[in-house]
Amino acid sequence: MATCDQCGRSENMPYHCRHCGGTYCGEHRLPENHGCSGLDDWNDPSGIFDSGFDDSVDNPGSQTSSERLSGVLDTGVGGPLGFFRGNMTFVFLGLMFITFGLQFILFPLFGIPINSQLWNAAFVISPIHPEYVWTWVTSIFAHGGLWHLLVNAIVIYFFGQLVEEYVGSRDFALLFIGSGVLAGLAQMGVGIVQNDPTGALGASGAALAILGVLTVLNPDLRVYLYFFIPVPIWLLTVGYAAVSVSGALGVPILPGVANVAHLAGLVIGLVYGQHVKGRVNARNRLQFGGGRGGGGMGGRGRGPF
Template sequence: MPASRLPTPEEFADALFARVPVIWATVGLVAANGLIFAALAWSAGELWHVPGAVLADWGGNYAVQTHGGQPWRLVSSLFLHGGLLHVSLNMLALYQGGQLAERVFTSRRFVGLYLACGVVASVASVWWRPSGLSIGASGAVFGVFGALLGYVLVCHDAIPRETARRLRRGLLIFIGYSLAAGWLIPGIDNAAHVGGLLTGIVLGAALAPGRRRGGLWRRVLGGALVVVLAGGLWLDVTPAPRPVASLGGLPEALQRQLTDTEYRLVTRQHWVVDALRGGQLSPRDGVRVIETELMPGWATLAEAFDAAPAGVWQAALFARYARQRREALQALTMGMETGDPRWLALSNALQASAEAMIREALRVDVAPQ
């Protein structure tokens, strides 16, 4: 084919199908998301609205945990969805965009592009909402459409003009409509959408095949820009404060157990309260999390201090603190189940008393003997 002549639409389509005859990566990603959702829905007993607590337990991008030492959630959250409609819409969009993107970029590069866009989208979500929970493949899907847009913009000398015009117009309409819907409909994570979209545009332009020179430099520059974007957002996240205690009178193992357990339980409780307020968690599911995770956690911590050596004078105080946190949660569940505001007032009073108790304990500076 002469270098100066653009291919016809038929030649362009034939070349893409010859390049990747079977779109195994797109079909595989759609199947993986569908199977994981089926298992998730069966585990939760919910098809249309999977509780937020279950999504967090299965690896959702709960920002506090993700940034606090569990970065694998940046990937696992891409394969979790909150309901049948959610997963269906995302997989329909993935299949529509993926079958073209996979043929343009080849299967292996498409998988890498998809995951890279999804990870940066998850990082953007953590940066935007440092205490939020996000799930779903939409950030990665936006990246797929962004990559196609980047490809069309840089490969105009290798695509039939009419094909390029139709692609560009369709991509811009889809992206614009989806972003507008994200801003107008509450609960949609537009930070992830924008992060995935920008990453896709950069990588799509960098990986675009065709007759343009400087392909290696485009790939290096594109990869560097994505790393800088993701790293900058990650470093700019405001982390949740961890309790810092001066507990010279406690053995090191008990100090570590207190700070780690308290951080985990308090973080989980804050998430439950936020999810209840935001409608991500039903009162029934909230009570279940409190009764099966938080209350047993405080009870276990109290028992650990009960078993401390007799000479550790602070142990009894911290045991009382842990039990009072448990009693505050018990009163909270009674208030949630009965609707009686007196239980909620008691819960607040017990929690305030426990926090005052721990503050007083941490003011004491014990000099070593």
């Protein structure tokens, strides 16, 4: 299921414009019906131009290397990467579970103990080794335990799909990775300043960024906290902000949680939500509850976030 970039209508079989990269319903699939930027490139006063569908058939050698690369990276319907369009939430969830398997099954199977130096070097972003740049990303998908993983997965599963539908798969992916990396760096930076060697791992920074975006775009969205307590999402956000602020100030309500990373992710989400608010049609089409509720966040263990 995808959303038309022009009218916001959900489409089971959307059209992908190869000129502007947008996704459209049948009514807006033609370039002249969605104000395609390609019209200016073609300088066609009538607003109609050849789609170029069979250009490569007429002249197979006419494609440039950039055009061939664009075809390989095409995320439109039928493109090689078409699955990822509208499914980045599930891609990230899959990476989280795969990484968890590497942490607690594959590494120990090959004689690498959990929490060993090599294990930490692979999965934990640490103030001791800020030069381990790969951990800036791997720490997003790694978790301190099964409960930590499941709590973050529940939040990302329910809320991530809605944010991805609002902003699109590409921007959602950038938001998820960007907020996760920046949240980890924020926690690492505070650790360096405070001479605290504790590392951090987990997707809570990205999850709180998602929560922040939804709070701005749809503040009255009803969430069933712990699956049976109905609250508006803005109240949930305020609660997490209060817990994280108190923890960052030295009054940890939830010990063992990377509060600075939580705050960084939440702030990024709120700022990004304000940035896209004017161009996103955040219709209240989905409420979480009645068996489809959101849960709490946070985790225990090695500085999870």
